[in-house]
Amino acid sequence: MSESVFTQDPTAVEYIQHHLSNLTLGEGFWSVHADTIIISWVLGALLLWLGHVVGKRMTTDAEPSGLQNGIETVVEFVNDQAQSLFPRADPLIGPLALTIFLWVFAMNFMDMLPVDLLPLIAQWIGQNIFGVEAHNVPFRAVPTADLAVPFAMALVVFGLSIVYGVRKKGLGTYLKGFLVHPFGKYLAPFNIVMSLVEEIAKPLSLALRLFGNLFAGELVFMLIALTGFAWYMAPFQAALGWVWTVFHLLIIVIQAFIFMLLSVVYLALATSDDAH
């Protein structure tokens, strides 16, 4: 899969390195991943627009139209999951679970686009509008394969679970939990370490699970893209691409679902009556 942006055909290493670099604005500490932010905002806005369209044509008839029916199915599914795990009515848990599921799914779905499509568009824009040499315009299309997005969501969920825990048990009881759990009050120093590890492992595993799955999926697509080094490899490449696309379609739905489910579980744990 040759790219015109390189002076000559890139080596496999160059190709992959280029695809794993973010479109970065700013220097050092102040740098931001513009590609991640743009794609995530566009997808979020798209989902909101979809919701707005459905909301405007909303009907309480017995037979809602196709789009509303589809979105209602998703909302009802998310609501069932959230309610089965979160027995108390909570105004935040539903929108949170819905946002995670839809947004993560949409961002994961960027992996279903051809792996070079969005980078090529970005390079064309960079070259023809901003006058930057195309080779210097890297672009990563999948926000959830960027460490920042999974961690951002995991940290928000983590912060919320602390807020919920403190609100439920009171600050004193919440902090005391770190001292007496899990080995009783005589092993307090050890307990603090254990509890901290346990608490920190939650957002860490939550974020890394999503990131790892999507990063690996993206990488496999790149490797498949690299198999097209000669014309007679094209059928082989197409077959591989198709197989991995089907398999990955399963993964992106499951990962979105797992992220949503675990977030709700962590929040439910934080507000459960028994100090775990």
Added chain:
Amino acid sequence: MNIFWTLVIEMISFGLFIYFFGKVLWKPLMQAMEARRRRISEGLAAAERGQRELEDSVNKAEERMAEARSEAHELLANAQRQASETLERARADARSEGERIVSAAREEVDQAVAQAKDQLRREVGELAVDGAERILKREIDTKAHNDIIDDLVAEIR
């Protein structure tokens, strides 16, 4: 490659999206589904109520039908009784009328017979007087002997 600010921006974005998803998608859809659920359960309740009402009215209709039937029976029986009474009265009237007519006719016949008898008697009396005159060949003083003839007549009667 420092992801700190990307992380912060995405955290804020996530928070904002939760807010807007809740406002634009979650709340209206939940309300719509709740409204539909209520409407369906109301519809089911109404259907049940309608079923019950239908049963009630069927029962009531049957009751009224039975009432009407018994009333009709009563009316029919009354009419029959009245008809037979009328018939009986008419028959009795006819019988008495017939009897009256027969008795009147009989009376008339009796009168006629009596009249005929009288006339016969008188004629017989005259004949007897005539016969006696002829036998005696002499004028009988009618005045003198009227008493005798009258006696005779009375005897014959």
